[in-house]
Amino acid sequence: MSKTIRMLNHNDYPHFDKMDTGIEFDYIANIFEHLVTGNNRLYGLFIDGQMVSMSGYSIYADRYAMLGRLRSDRRFAGRGNATELVDYVLNEAFKINNIYWAGANTQEDNLPAQRVLEKIDLIPYTKLHGALTSNVSALESGARSWRPVTDIKRKREWVDELYIQTGSVFPYECFYPLPASAELFRENDLKQWSFFENESQTRFLITKYDQKKYHFLHAVYPWHDMTSQPGLWETINLEYRKLKDHTDDETYIWMDLTKEEAKSLPAGHQFVLPSPWILYGMDRSTWERSTALAK
Structure with missing residues (x-):
């Protein structure tokens, strides 16, 4: 089995489209091009050439990196791929010298995402409607x-x-x-x-x-x-x-x-x-x- 993580570009949309995420109408499909340019980055974790997890970050005010767009293929669930990828994305964000803080926002009822964030040692700051x-x-x-x-x-x-x-x-x-x-x-x-x-x-x-x-x-x-x-x-x-x-x-x-x-x-x-x-x-x-x- 070959596992790799790399930054995505506009040519990688077919990899995203083939993922079985269980999300019927995913807004990412409409803005994929935007999410791989400018202050936005997407990364994919590939197993034997197939993308099984995706995440990225966006930069705000030149100093903050917000992680997000976590998507995982349900056929590969339970193997730690999402945690491995988000940890990689976090480190990539902090490699940018002027990034002072990095974080992520997830809903209270999204327990799987919370577990991923806690596994990479992010701490909760606040809870807001x-x-x-x-x-x-x-x-x-x-x-x-x-x-x-x-x-x-x-x-x-x-x-x-x-x-x-x-x-x-x-x-x-x-x-x-x-x-x-x-x-x-x-x-x-x-x-x-x-x-x-x-x-x-x-x-x-x-x-x-x-x-x-x-x-x-x-x-x-x-x-x-x-x-x-x-x-x-x-x-x-x-x-x-x-x-x-x-x-x-x-x-x-x-x-x-x-x-x-x-x-x-x-x-x-x-x-x-x-x-x-x-x-x-x-x-x-x-x-x-x-x-x-x-x-």
């Missing part, structure tokens, strides 16, 4: 919407206080929360993201545009009192309506909510709360120590 809605009227109080913040210095003060100094997880994109660092908040991002403050300047909100399969207003509110802040939901709804007026497809509000925050939503709320995602990860210093011990 990717909450979706197109109607926040049940949360509005009739208060005035919050004041826009346009000053970059003020935006930096907020993210420094709430994220950089604390190292809290920041919802960088839909599906991709990342542990905060100064490098995560680049000048261009701060200019593009919309910031809002309440009247007393004790709370702030970030809204930003994202597109995966659908269009999203990604709303980030870093406190647990979102149901008792006058004007918060009016602000989110106003920004959502502005975005919806400029899109020609399904458009939603996305918020990353802890289980406690999800439970605090009032009766009649319109959020869809799928199985929460668990963020696993490892920083470079931990990886360097583990690889040194393995030698």
Whole structure:
């Protein structure tokens, strides 16, 4: 038996297409070309020339590598191929000198993926619902919407206080929360993201545009009192309506909510709360120590 692991390219799509993954409509089929170019990489584990497992990573803010797209052929299950491949991908990501952190996001009910991540020593950071809605009227109080913040210095003060100094997880994109660092908040991002403050300047909100399969207003509110802040939901709804007026497809509000925050939503709320995602990860210093011990 010959086993090899290598990086994939656009010519490798037939190998992916022949895998028996049990996924009836896999989004990867539509974006395979994208996942092997730019900041994205895919790797395949081959046995006697047949690809039996696939995984890869994407780079965010030049410093973070998010592992994912793990697919395994069911005919070769139970042989440790997925764990071997993901461990290889993790090491390949950290071979990029400026990668400071690498991790992966998997849903709470995906126990096989969690076992793989734990076997390669990634640790859980947080658990978040990717909450979706197109109607926040049940949360509005009739208060005035919050004041826009346009000053970059003020935006930096907020993210420094709430994220950089604390190292809290920041919802960088839909599906991709990342542990905060100064490098995560680049000048261009701060200019593009919309910031809002309440009247007393004790709370702030970030809204930003994202597109995966659908269009999203990604709303980030870093406190647990979102149901008792006058004007918060009016602000989110106003920004959502502005975005919806400029899109020609399904458009939603996305918020990353802890289980406690999800439970605090009032009766009649319109959020869809799928199985929460668990963020696993490892920083470079931990990886360097583990690889040194393995030698």
